[in-house]
Amino acid sequence: AETGGFARRARLSARETIRARDEMTTSRSLQTLLVVCLVQWSQPFMRSVASEVSGDPRRRLSHDRPLSPFFSQAAGSWETAAPCDRLEMHLWDELRGPKCVLVLAKRDPSLLPEVEEIVTYLQDTFDMTVVVERMVMEALLKSPRIRSMVGPEKLRPLLVTDDPTADESKLVVIDGLEDSELQEIVEEEQEDIDAVVTLGGDGLVMHASTLFGSGKPVPPLLCFNMGSMGFLTPFEFHEYRTILDAAFRSPGVPITPRTRLDCSIMRKGGVIEHRHVLNEVVVDRGASPHLSQLECYVDGAHLTTVQADGLIISTPTGSTAYSMSAGGSMVHPSVPAILLTPICPHSLSFRPLMLPATSEVRCEVPEDNRSSAWVSFDGKSRKAMQRGDALVVSTSSVILPTVSRSSTTVDWFSSLQRSFSFNSRVRQKPFFNGGDPGTGEREAMAPEEPGKSLEAAEPMEPVEAMDAQMKTNSEV
Incomplete structure (x- = not known):
C-alpha cells in the first residue's frame, strides 16, 4: 500500500512537473512576443527620447511610461496593468534654467x-x-x-x-x-x-x-x-x-x-521636397475635374488604389482637423498612429484606417493618371506632383x-x-415619478387627485402647453 501510494504521488509529481514546464514554456513565449510588440510600439518614442538626450544636454525629457502599458505579470499570470497617472515632464537645465x-x-x-x-x-x-x-x-x-x-x-x-x-x-x-x-x-x-x-x-x-x-x-x-x-x-x-x-x-x-510626420516628395529617385507636418499632409486633385488616382503602399505592400478627391494622412493631433471633417476618427494624441482618411472616395468600402506609427506610407501618381496631383502640408503651402512622383510619409523622430x-x-x-461641444444634447427626461409607462405602473406610481383623472384632464392651449414644456425642461 505504501509503495502504491508513493507511486501514485510520484506520478502526480511528474504530471505537475510536466504541467509546470509547459506553463513556463508558454509564459516565456508570451514574454518574448510581448517584448517584440513593445519594441515595435515604442520605436518612434525611443527615437524621440534619444534625439532629446543626445541633441542637447540642457533639454531632458522624462518619459514615465511603465515598461508594459497594457499588461503586467504577477504570480505567473498576466493581468491588466493599472494606468500610469504620472505626467511626462520637460526638465530645464539644473544650473542655468530657461534663459x-x-x-x-x-x-x-x-x-x-x-x-x-x-x-x-x-x-x-x-x-x-x-x-x-x-x-x-x-x-x-x-x-x-x-x-x-x-x-x-x-x-x-x-x-x-x-x-x-x-x-x-x-x-x-x-x-x-x-x-x-x-x-x-x-x-x-x-x-x-x-x-x-x-x-x-x-x-x-x-x-x-x-x-x-x-x-x-x-x-x-x-x-x-x-x-x-x-x-x-x-x-x-x-x-x-x-x-x-x-x-x-x-x-x-x-x-x-x-508626433509629427516626415514627408518627402520623390521624383526619379531624388527628393524634391521635404517637410515636417504637425496635423496632416493631403494629396488631392487640385483644380482638375477628374478623380485622383493614387497607388497607396504601406511598408512596401500594396494597400489599395485610391480613386477619390484625395487622401489625408494625419497624425493623432491632426485627427480633429481635416481628417475629422472627412469622416475620420478622433484619436488621443498619445496614441502612436498614422491615420489614412479618404476624401469623397468613389467606393462604398473605402473607410478610414489607423496604422501603427512605425509604418511608412507611400502614395504614387501612376503614369496613366488623367491629371497630376497636388500636395498640401498642414493646409499651407502646396506642391504639384507629376505623373510618376511619389509621396513618402513616416513618423518623424522629433516630437513637438x-x-x-x-x-x-x-x-x-x-x-x-x-x-x-462634443456630444452635447438635451438630457433625456426621467420617467414620471420613477414609473415606467410601458410596464403598466403609471397609475400605481402616480396616484390621481380625487375627482380628477389623467384622461379627463382639460386640454391645454398650444401656447400654454409650450410654456409648460419649457418650464419642465428648465427644471430637469
Whole structure:
C-alpha cells in the first residue's frame, strides 16, 4: 500500500512537473512576443527620447511610461496593468534654467499691447533674452516703454534660413508667415531657444512646428489662446503671470508629446521636397475635374488604389482637423498612429484606417493618371506632383512638445468640449415619478387627485402647453 501510494504521488509529481514546464514554456513565449510588440510600439518614442538626450544636454525629457502599458505579470499570470497617472515632464537645465524664449504672435496689430506686456514681464521678472519676428520687433521698438526698459542684447530678431544646409551668407530675418513657409530656424538659433510662447491660435502652433523642421529637439511650446478655435492652446492670456511663474520657476513643465510626420516628395529617385507636418499632409486633385488616382503602399505592400478627391494622412493631433471633417476618427494624441482618411472616395468600402506609427506610407501618381496631383502640408503651402512622383510619409523622430494645463487626457477632453461641444444634447427626461409607462405602473406610481383623472384632464392651449414644456425642461 505504501509503495502504491508513493507511486501514485510520484506520478502526480511528474504530471505537475510536466504541467509546470509547459506553463513556463508558454509564459516565456508570451514574454518574448510581448517584448517584440513593445519594441515595435515604442520605436518612434525611443527615437524621440534619444534625439532629446543626445541633441542637447540642457533639454531632458522624462518619459514615465511603465515598461508594459497594457499588461503586467504577477504570480505567473498576466493581468491588466493599472494606468500610469504620472505626467511626462520637460526638465530645464539644473544650473542655468530657461534663459532664452521665442515669442510668436499672430499677425494682428491689435495684439501688439499683449506682446509688449509679455516681453517686458519676461525680462523684468526672469531676466530672459526674448527673440521675436522682425515685423514684431520693429513694432515693439516704436514703444517708448520697450526702448527705455529693454536692452538691445535682450531683444533680438529671429534668424532663419531658406535651406537648413545653407551657409551664413544666406541667413535672413524672418518676415511674416507667408514668406516663412519654406524657412527654418538656423541650428545655432534653435540650440539657444529654451522655450516658445505663442500668442494666437492653432495656426500659429503649426507655424512654430514649421520653423523647427530640422533634426534638433524642439523646445516646449507654451500656447495662449488668442485665436479662433484654440484646440491646441489651453491657456488664457489673462492668467499669463501665474502660468509663466509656474512654468519657469519649476524644475520642469508637464508636456504633451505630439508626433509629427516626415514627408518627402520623390521624383526619379531624388527628393524634391521635404517637410515636417504637425496635423496632416493631403494629396488631392487640385483644380482638375477628374478623380485622383493614387497607388497607396504601406511598408512596401500594396494597400489599395485610391480613386477619390484625395487622401489625408494625419497624425493623432491632426485627427480633429481635416481628417475629422472627412469622416475620420478622433484619436488621443498619445496614441502612436498614422491615420489614412479618404476624401469623397468613389467606393462604398473605402473607410478610414489607423496604422501603427512605425509604418511608412507611400502614395504614387501612376503614369496613366488623367491629371497630376497636388500636395498640401498642414493646409499651407502646396506642391504639384507629376505623373510618376511619389509621396513618402513616416513618423518623424522629433516630437513637438506642448505644455499641458493639467494632463494630456484632461486637456484633450476639455478641448473637445470647448471647441466642438462634443456630444452635447438635451438630457433625456426621467420617467414620471420613477414609473415606467410601458410596464403598466403609471397609475400605481402616480396616484390621481380625487375627482380628477389623467384622461379627463382639460386640454391645454398650444401656447400654454409650450410654456409648460419649457418650464419642465428648465427644471430637469
